[in-house]
Amino acid sequence: MKHRFETFGGIIASDDPPFLAFVDRPYMRELGVGESPLWDGADQGIGRLSAPTEVHLAATNACPVKCDHCYMDGGSAAADEMDQATFERGLQVLADMGVFHVALGGGEALMRKDIFALAQRARQLGLVPNLTVSGYLMTPALAERMTVFGQVNVSVDGAGPMAGVFRAPERFAEADAAIDLLVGAGVPTGINCVIGRRNAPGIADLFAYAKQKGVNEIEFLRLKPAGRGASVYAAERTTYEQNVALTPLLAELSEETGLCAKVDCSFVPMMCHHEPPLEVLEATATYGCEAANVLLGIRSDGSVAGCSFLPTQDLSLFDLPDQWDSHPSFEQLRSWTEHAPEPCRSCRYLELCKGGCHAVAAFVTGDLMAPDPDCPRVVDYARQEGP
Ligand code: SF4
Ligand code: SF4
Numbered sequence: 001m002k003h004r005f006e007t008f009g010g011i012i013a014s015d016d017p018p019f020l021a022f023v024d025r026p027y028m029r030e031l032g033v034g035e036s037p038l039w040d041g042a043d044q045g046i047g048r049l050s051a052p053t054e055v056h057l058a059a060t061n062a063c064p065v066k067c068d069h070c071y072m073d074g075g076s077a078a079a080d081e082m083d084q085a086t087f088e089r090g091l092q093v094l095a096d097m098g099v100f101h102v103a104l105g106g107g108e109a110l111m112r113k114d115i116f117a118l119a120q121r122a123r124q125l126g127l128v129p130n131l132t133v134s135g136y137l138m139t140p141a142l143a144e145r146m147t148v149f150g151q152v153n154v155s156v157d158g159a160g161p162m163a164g165v166f167r168a169p170e171r172f173a174e175a176d177a178a179i180d181l182l183v184g185a186g187v188p189t190g191i192n193c194v195i196g197r198r199n200a201p202g203i204a205d206l207f208a209y210a211k212q213k214g215v216n217e218i219e220f221l222r223l224k225p226a227g228r229g230a231s232v233y234a235a236e237r238t239t240y241e242q243n244v245a246l247t248p249l250l251a252e253l254s255e256e257t258g259l260c261a262k263v264d265c266s267f268v269p270m271m272c273h274h275e276p277p278l279e280v281l282e283a284t285a286t287y288g289c290e291a292a293n294v295l296l297g298i299r300s301d302g303s304v305a306g307c308s309f310l311p312t313q314d315l316s317l318f319d320l321p322d323q324w325d326s327h328p329s330f331e332q333l334r335s336w337t338e339h340a341p342e343p344c345r346s347c348r349y350l351e352l353c354k355g356g357c358h359a360v361a362a363f364v365t366g367d368l369m370a371p372d373p374d375c376p377r378v379v380d381y382a383r384q385e386g387p
Contacts, residue, residue, distance in 0.1 A: 002126060003028070004051070004098040005036035007044040011053060013100045015128065018150060020053055020100060022046055022285070046287075047334060047351075051097040051324060052296040056105065056308045057090075059115060060300050063108040065134045067155070067167040069194055069236065071309055072299075073227035074107040081300040084114040088121045090302060090317045095125035097321060101150070105132040107300065110142070119148045132192055134171065135178030143181035153190040153219065154179050159209035162202030166194065176213075183214045190217045195246070196236035207253040207261075217260035220250065222267050224309040225363035233363065237374065243270045244376050265290050265307075266357035269375035272349040281352055288353035292330035296320075306333045309359035333358065336369065343381035344371045 002013040009024040012031070023031075025039055038050065060081055063074035082090060094102060102122055109115050110133055122129040128150040135154050146152050156175050157165055163172035182189040191210050195203070203220075210218050225233035238246070246263075247270055254261040263271070268288035271281075281287075287294065291306030298304050303312040304320065306329060313329045324330070336355055337344075344355045355361070356372020364373045371378045 002100065003031070003033050004100075005038050006046075006050055007038045007041060007048070008046060009039075010036070011049075011100070013128075015150070018128075020285075047293060047337075049293050052099055052292075053294050054101040054103060055094055055099050055296045055298055056103045057298045058106055058300040058308070059087075059104045059109040059112050059118070060107040062111040063106055063134070064111075065108060065136055065167055065171055067134075067157075067228070068232050069166045069196065069223055069229045071224050071226040071229050072107055077107075077111075078300050080302075082302050084117060086302065087114075087118055090298070091118070091122050091125055091127060093317060093320060095122075095127050097324070099127060101128045101130060103130045103132065104149075108134050108136055110137040116145055116148060123148060133178065135175035136171070138174070138178035138181055140181055140185075143178070143185040143187065146182060146185060146187040149187070151188040151190055151216070152182055153192045154182070155194075156191045156206070156209075157193050157195075158199040158202040159205050160202065162199040162205065165196065165199040165202075179213050179215060189215045190219060191215055192219050192221060194221045194223055195238060195242075196223045196232075197238050197242060198236065200238055200242045200246075203249060204253055207257045207259060210259055211257045215259075217262055219262040219264065220246075220267065221264045222357065222360075224266070224357070224359055226309040226359060230363060240374075240376060240379055243374060244273055247271045247274050265295070266309075266360065266372075268349075268353045269356040269372050269377070272347070272353050273376040278348070278352065281349075286352070288349075288356060289333070289336070289358055290354075291358065292333040306330065307359070309357075310362075332368065339369060341369070341371060343377055347377060 004011045010028040012021050058072055060077055061072055061074050062077040066075050109131055119129040131149045131152045133154055154175050163169050193206060223229055223236055250261045265288055291310060295307045297308035298317050299312055302317040304315045304317055305312045315323055337350055340350055340355055344350050356375045358368050361370040361372050362368040
């Protein structure tokens with residue numbers, strides 16, 4: 001089992017069953033993995049990790065599907081995309097830092113002819129590569145090779161009438177065929193669904209579709225105002241009522257179908273609205289904004305951002321070992337809760353939620369330090385305060 005030391009103890013990773021566990025110092029000692037110099041100082045908690053656990057790596061910006069909400073503005077390959085040798089050096093950097101997972105996406109990652117070589121290199125380095133694809137380019141032969149990935153998710157934002165909300169409706173057939181090929185090849189397969197106001201009414205139908213297809217899970221992602229998502233955000237963002245209804249709806253459908261439903265970090269404020277016990281959220285490792293701590297986003301040219309949806313900084317993947325602890329943009333994200341304004345300041349979920357999605361806040365309010373404007377508690381607070 002792979003492990004990494006942290007000031008609080010450490011993180012252990014298992015491939016089968018796949019999990020990451022954050023454990024304390026006594027537990028690490030019980031595992032017999034030795035002592036760490038990190039334990040000489042104070043326990044800094046899980047808000048200051050020694051490295052990200054997961055890095056989202058855009059393999060390329062090239063993509064023929066060109067979804068309306070693409071956070072990478074996918075279409076043509078970006079200038080200066082990393083070639084195979086540079087990409088592999090980058091993977092080495094991440095492995096040396098102690099990263100556990102790399103989520104390869106794009107663009108359409110299969111537009112890279114070397115994608116399997118990159119995945120194999122990640123495996124050799126002890127990284128688990130996961131992949132997100134549109135379904136375009138999937139063939140039976142490629143599906144058979146996909147077992148190198150820990151999981152492959154196919155982007156499907158809806159079935160039936162919802163299939164064409166963010167992309168050309170005829171693209172659904174490609175995604176649908178890709179899911180069949182992947183499931184048939186025994187590849188752990190999931191669905192990524194970006195939720196906006198027009199496809200939210202199709203969530204129940206998507207569960208039924210996913211169940212029929214035999215996928216492992218559906219991951220629901222909030223629409224982000226990044227890339228082309230910025231130009232559709234105002235019209236497509238989910239409504240207050242949809243945000244409030246989402247968590248109970250997913251819980252109900254998940255129980256009904258037996259399918260695992262995940263939400264991304266940016267939906268945590270919508271969960272907190274229902275006042276779940278903090279212990280339950282902690283026990284299930286449900287945390288809000290993890291930019292520049294658990295997560296990091298790296299573009300296809302090697303430039304780095306706190307997460308895939310935040311602007312890149314004057315920083316390259318190869319600067320990370322020196323800059324991880326101290327880069328000002330990372331520090332700003334990690335210390336957000338220390339400067340939290342109301343209503344986050346008095347919210348009992350602050351340390352866990354961390355003020356919601358800072359990418360959304362920065363886009364909508366112009367201020368990265370503002371509370372997430374779509375959090376129901378933030379909306380209620382603004383209504384009480386008046387104009
Ligand atoms: S008020 Fe702030 S901290 Fe509380 S749930 Fe909303 S965004 Fe998160
Ligand atoms: S800014 Fe934070 S909450 Fe928003 S997507 Fe990035 S990591 Fe998640």
